[in-house]
Amino acid sequence: MNELNKAQDFASSIRRKVTSTGALDELKVDPFFEEDPAATRIVEFAIKRRKNLFVVGPTGCGKSSLVINVMARLKERAEIFNCNGETSIDELIAKQWLEGGATVVKYGSLLRCYKDGKVLLLEEVDFAASDMLASMHRPMELNQQFYVCNIGPQEIIPKHQGFSVIATANTIGCGEDTFMYNGTKPLNQAFMNRFSLTVKMGYLAADKEIKVLKAKTGIQESLAETLVNCAKDVRDAADPTRVSGTPGSQSIAATISTRDLLEWADAIVGMSMTPKEAAQYAFLNRINDTDRDMITTFISNRCA
Ligand SMILES: Nc1ncnc2c1ncn2[C@@H]1O[C@H](COP(=O)(O)OP(=O)(O)OP(=O)(O)O)[C@@H](O)[C@H]1O
Ligand SMILES: [Mg+2]
Numbered sequence: 001m002n003e004l005n006k007a008q009d010f011a012s013s014i015r016r017k018v019t020s021t022g023a024l025d026e027l028k029v030d031p032f033f034e035e036d037p038a039a040t041r042i043v044e045f046a047i048k049r050r051k052n053l054f055v056v057g058p059t060g061c062g063k064s065s066l067v068i069n070v071m072a073r074l075k076e077r078a079e080i081f082n083c084n085g086e087t088s089i090d091e092l093i094a095k096q097w098l099e100g101g102a103t104v105v106k107y108g109s110l111l112r113c114y115k116d117g118k119v120l121l122l123e124e125v126d127f128a129a130s131d132m133l134a135s136m137h138r139p140m141e142l143n144q145q146f147y148v149c150n151i152g153p154q155e156i157i158p159k160h161q162g163f164s165v166i167a168t169a170n171t172i173g174c175g176e177d178t179f180m181y182n183g184t185k186p187l188n189q190a191f192m193n194r195f196s197l198t199v200k201m202g203y204l205a206a207d208k209e210i211k212v213l214k215a216k217t218g219i220q221e222s223l224a225e226t227l228v229n230c231a232k233d234v235r236d237a238a239d240p241t242r243v244s245g246t247p248g249s250q251s252i253a254a255t256i257s258t259r260d261l262l263e264w265a266d267a268i269v270g271m272s273m274t275p276k277e278a279a280q281y282a283f284l285n286r287i288n289d290t291d292r293d294m295i296t297t298f299i300s301n302r303c304a
Contacts, residue, residue, distance in 0.1 A: 027072035057201030060257025083128040105152030117162025125167040217265040231256035233298040
């Protein structure tokens with residue numbers, strides 16, 4: 001099996017393992033995942049010691065993949081829960097309903113993990129409402145050994161030693177400060193205070209990103225290098241600290257993520273397109289006119 005087939009096989013095996021409720025029966029290590037040793041060290045420590053961990057970074061930089069990869073390597077049991085603006089206590093804690101005159105209670109993701117000793121990977125936590133997330137304050141408290149569930153008949157649920165929460169987000173929960181992550185919300189400081197550790201991730205170093213593109217798409221090295229250089233131009237232009245240091249003052253409000261690079265390379269290889277042509281379909285057609293013009297110029301400069 002060649003490298004590309006192995007990568008595709010990995011992707012489909014992950015898809016097969018995710019059930020409709022988001023519960024995972026088995027996680028698989030991504031053989032082509034390039035780990036940043038500093039971030040990996042913290043994630044491993046947090047998982048082994050069952051500390052609540054917050055992972056923040058730009059879109060497509062590998063936050064979710066890193067956490068899943070480390071959990072797979074450590075053979076952890078986990079649930080993945082994707083937050084959004086409508087995330088409710090029903091889904092996270094528990095919901096009740098009447099059936100044949102009796103009250104039926106069904107635990108949500110957080111209580112299942114709390115009771116059964118799984119890691120709860122809470123994705124895109126900055127989309128959830130702070131007042132709803134307050135329901136997690138007690139279960140996330142490190143020194144509490146039980147949770148009193150008031151949904152249905154009052155029940156005391158002992159905390160399993162294997163429980164912890166890992167949250168991922170594009171912002172640190174102070175609300176939108178770069179105008180790139182529309183819809184994210186400020187997070188309550190008491191909620192943030194329950195995370196023992198925070199990892200701030202960025203995009204991979206160029207040599208590692210080139211390696212990932214080659215391994216996962218089969219693209220040739222020189223072309224992979226060109227794409228990664230284009231991404232660097234765009235990321236620099238989108239970085240407010242490189243312009244004036246004021247949020248919102250960056251030249252563009254778009255980025256080329258590792259996810260974009262993989263799709264770009266895959267389109268080049270899979271459809272025998274030029275980088276300029278493939279870029280249209282991989283990301284340019286969904287970027288606003290001003291940013292698209294600037295990114296097109298960066299690409300033209302690199303792909304003469
Ligand atoms: N270090 C890496 N090595 C290999 N592949 C990577 C790496 N980082 C990211 N990827 C790939 O890029 C894609 C996006 O990664 P992932 O979903 O983990 O990003 P994310 O930071 O969680 O993004 P978002 O904020 O949008 O949720 C995935 O296909 C992942 O496999
Ligand atoms: Mg993610």
